[in-house]
Amino acid sequence: MRKYPLQVDWDLSSESENIEVIPSxxxxxxxxxxxxxxxxxxxSRYFTRRSHYHSYLLLLTRRGRGKLKYRQKSxxxxxxxVMLLDCKEAHEYGTVGANGWHMDWVHFNGGSSQSxxxxxxxxxxxxxSLTDNSVIPRLLDELLLAHRKRRLDADILSSQWIVEMLTELLLQSIHKNSDSAEATYPAYILEIMNEMERNCSAKIPLDELAAQHSFSKYHLAREFKRYTGYSPNEYLTHVRLSLAKEMLKFSRMTITQIAEHTGYNQPSFFIRMFKQKEGITPLEFRKFWSERLD
Known part of the structure; x- marks a missing residue:
């Protein structure tokens, strides 16, 4: 990935507002x-140019015009x-024309933001382009107000609002190139997803999956990510860890037993993978939920 050094010109009016948030x-x-x-x-001079910034950006243009360069396209x-970016990737954006560019924005992370x-x-x-009944303008207003007032419940509400905005954009993106109001995955993608969910404890070589559907493994990997947002291996990891979380919440199985049941032969690798994806160890996760379920 090409690395851009941070370059900015914050040519902003005095009415502009920037709130840095320290999440709990x-x-x-x-x-x-x-x-x-x-x-x-x-x-007119405002612009930002950067990469390797560990954040995701959702930006709504209210008035005026801006320009974006991202993934070699303008x-x-x-x-x-609405502009939506993974800010780890090289990108640049700025004002177009002399009339300025008015925007609301949020840098966010956590949850399944990347997916x-x-x-x-x-x-x-x-x-x-937003639909006429989009909730995004209102939710950005609510989000800005909550953090301006430092509401005690701002973190919880922000999570809800971010999910609502991303869900709207996801549904819009799915239907964008479909003539059907009920767009679905291709049958072979659904079959593979179901196979992984049924047999997540087993090794499922990509070569075998591809051969079953008469594809090369490279074509299958590309198409699977196109429709799901995950590589096949990432999706399998997601399925395994989702099952592990259910077991940690509602069963008395040991960490070793849960690791084996979800396809991890080495408990140490399971613990390391769980912490990498969830931010806490399986035992910490179990303790957190047991205190709330009691």
Whole structure:
């Protein structure tokens, strides 16, 4: 990945607002969480150019125009459009024209942010035009107000609002290139997903899955990620850890037994993978939920 050094020109009016947020440890371990949010009235010189920033950005153009360069393509940001980026990737955006660019935005992370963003961008690109009844403008208003007032429940509400906004964009992206109001996965993708969910404790070589459906493994991996947002291996890991979390919540099985049941022959590897994805160890996860289920 090409690395851009951070370059910015914050040519902003005095009415612009930028709120840096320190999410609670609970929010970081459980929720989608806000890293920063704001409302900018940008002047003609405003731009940002960067990469390797560990955040996701949702930006709504209210008035004026902006421009975006992302994944070797250029986009114009018109009023009513939403820009959605994985900021670890190289990107640059800024004002177009002398009339300025007014925008609301939120930098967020946590939860399944990466999966949402990957799937939306893979389906529809990084810029989407909102529908007339979109909830996103209102939710960005609510989110900014909650953090401006430092509400005690801001972390919880922010997670809910981020999910609502991403869900709207995901549904829009799925239907964008479909004539059907009930777009579905291709049958072979569903079969593979179901196979992984039924037999997640077993090794499922990609070569075998591809041969069953008369594809090369490279084509299958590309198409699977196109429709699900995950590589086959990432999806299998997600299925295994989801099952592990259910067992940690509702069973008395040991960590070793849960590891074996979810396809991990080495408990140490299971613990390491769980902590990498969830931010806490399996035992910490079990303790957290047992205290809430008692």
């Amino acid at each position: 440890l609970l929010a970081q371990s459980m929720f989608f969480y806000v890293q920063a949010t704001g409302r900018f009235q940008a002047n 986009y114009t940001l018109q009023p009513g459009s 949402y963003v990957e799937l939306i961008v893979n389906n529809a690109g990084p810029v989407l």
